[in-house]
Every structure is written in C-alpha cells, then in structure tokens.
Amino acid sequence: EAGVTQFPSHSVIEKGQTVTLRCDPISGHDNLYWYRRVMGKEIKFLLHFVKESKQDESGMPNNRFLAERTGGTYSTLKVQPAELEDSGVYFCASSQVLGQGPTDTQYFGPGTRLTVL
Amino acid sequence: GENVEQHPSTLSVQEGDSAVIKCTYSDSASNYFPWYKQELGKRPQLIIDIRSNVGEKKDQRIAVTLNKTAKHFSLHITETQPEDSAVYFCAAARVRSNTGKLIFGQGTTLQVKP
Numbered sequence: 001e002a003g004v005t006q007f008p009s010h011s012v013i014e015k016g017q018t019v020t021l022r023c024d025p026i027s028g029h030d031n032l033y034w035y036r037r038v039m040g041k042e043i044k045f046l047l048h049f050v051k052e053s054k055q056d057e058s059g060m061p062n063n064r065f066l067a068e069r070t071g072g073t074y075s076t077l078k079v080q081p082a083e084l085e086d087s088g089v090y091f092c093a094s095s096q097v098l099g100q101g102p103t104d105t106q107y108f109g110p111g112t113r114l115t116v117l
Numbered sequence: 118g119e120n121v122e123q124h125p126s127t128l129s130v131q132e133g134d135s136a137v138i139k140c141t142y143s144d145s146a147s148n149y150f151p152w153y154k155q156e157l158g159k160r161p162q163l164i165i166d167i168r169s170n171v172g173e174k175k176d177q178r179i180a181v182t183l184n185k186t187a188k189h190f191s192l193h194i195t196e197t198q199p200e201d202s203a204v205y206f207c208a209a210a211r212v213r214s215n216t217g218k219l220i221f222g223q224g225t226t227l228q229v230k231p
Contacts, residue, residue, distance in 0.1 A: 004160075033218065042121075043161070043206060043221040056216040091161070095217065104149045104168075104212045106219060110160040 002026070004109035006092050012115045018080040021112045025074070025094030032075050033095075033106060034067060038088035046090075049075060082116045089113050119144045121209050123222025131230050136194045138225045140207035143188065147209040150183060150190050151219070156203045164205075165192070197229045 005024045013019050025032045034046040046065070047057040051072035060067070064083070069075040079086050093106040120143040130136050142150075151166035167174045167181045167190065174181050180193045194201055204226050208219040 031217065035219070035221075040224075042123075042223045043208075043219075045218040045220065048216045048218055056218060059218070093219075104166065104210070104217065105151070105163055106217075107163075108153070108161045 004092055004094050004107050006090075006109040006112050008112055009110065010113045010115075012117065013082055014117050015084055016081045018078065019082055019114060021077045021079075021090050021114070023075045023077070023092030023109055025092070026107055029094035029096055029107075030072065031095040031106075032069060033093045034075070034077055035091040035093065036088050037091065037111075038085075043091065046077075079114070082114075084116050087114055087116045119147075119209075119220045121207060121220050121222040123207050123225060125225060126223060127226045127228070129228045129230065130197055132197060132199060134197055136192075136197050136201070136227055136229075138192045138205055138207065138227075139189065140191070140209075140222045141187075141189050142209040142220070144209065144211065144220070145188060146211050147188075147220075149210045149212040149217075150181070151208050151210075152179075152181060152192050153206045153208065154203045155206065155224075161206060194227075197227075199229050199231050202227055202229045 007022045032049040035043045037043045045059040048055045049069045066078045089111040091111045092109040095106045122141045148169040153161035154164045155161040178195045183190045204224045207222040210219050
C-alpha cells in the first residue's frame, strides 16, 4: 500500500509569489490533515478535511492560505501571496473514517519544505 | 487554548542506557496520545500510542505511560541504540467525537552515542 505522498518536496519562492502544495492521502482515507512546522518549533495543525468538506480550519494562519480537496481525493494548499514567515515544512496526514477500522492513527507524508526569500 | 508541553528539548544518552521524554497536556478531554519519531529528512512515523482508558502500553523496547489525573504522559526507551537517534514528538487529540487534530509538543532531539 502506498503511503501519503506530497509534492513538491522542496520549494523556494520569493516573497509575494504564489505556491501550491499537493497531498495525496492513502487510498480510502477520508480524513486529511495539513500541519506545518516552522523553524524547529512544534508541528502545528492547520486544517482537517473529511472527504471534500472542511471540518476544522481553526489553524489556518490567515486568508493567504487556501486549501481545497475537490472530489475528496488529493488536496492542495495554496499560499498567495507568500510571506517570509510562511517558510517551514508543510506536512499532510491521513486517516480512516470512523466505522471503517482504526480512526485514530494519522499517517504522515514526507512534507514539503517551503522557503520564502 | 489546547497546549502540549514536552521536555527535555534535547537528550543525549549512551548506547544501552534508557531515555525518558515527558509531556503534559492541557485539554482534559484529550483521549488519544501518539508518539512520533522523525529521522532527519524523513516523515514522522508513529512508534506507539495510548488511549485514555489505558495507563501503560509496551512494545518491545518502547513503553508509554499515561496519568490522566495529572494530564501527563511519558515515553520510555530502554536499551537505546544509535538508530534511536531522531526527533520525538508527543501529541494529544480528541478522537471519535471530534476532529481528531493532533496537538503536538515541541519535540525532543534524542542523540544516542555509540
């Protein structure tokens, strides 16, 4: 079974530019989460999808961040325009939905390292 | 708000010694406590987890204890090996009746010296 994949692995952009990160969850996982780790600090929650619906976006820092999951499969996270403080590693994680086996375990992708210059 | 404090931030031990990492959480409704290991340049990997109806869980050299009253949980690694060197994250979450988002601690960099 393929794990969670993320693209790109690295992105270097200039302040003011736009970047789109992609996450492909494990097949069949309806829960999809985005997290971010900034400068060696803790991994922080950004938002949670169940299928295509946003369940919790309380961690989104501001309206420069837009996440989508059209069709309930892969998800994208767009940052527009990017600021210096957006630099960090963006992780995606997925888990199964209640009633279909273990729901607690979140499987993480390798992350996208974003550097804003 | 929800918060998880993790200590120590760095830990250096000799191979064969034990390592203990401690976490304290603020949300008394948390009922799921996973531990992730992240090796350099790799993804966080779940190594062990515990639910609020259990006080202790063990898997070979790794064990986790939970004290719900004190809102405190710990990771114990015995007979450490150089390959245990990594960053370890604790987390707390409300699962089943809530979103299940993980609230992470700050991470502990464990170095096991051969």
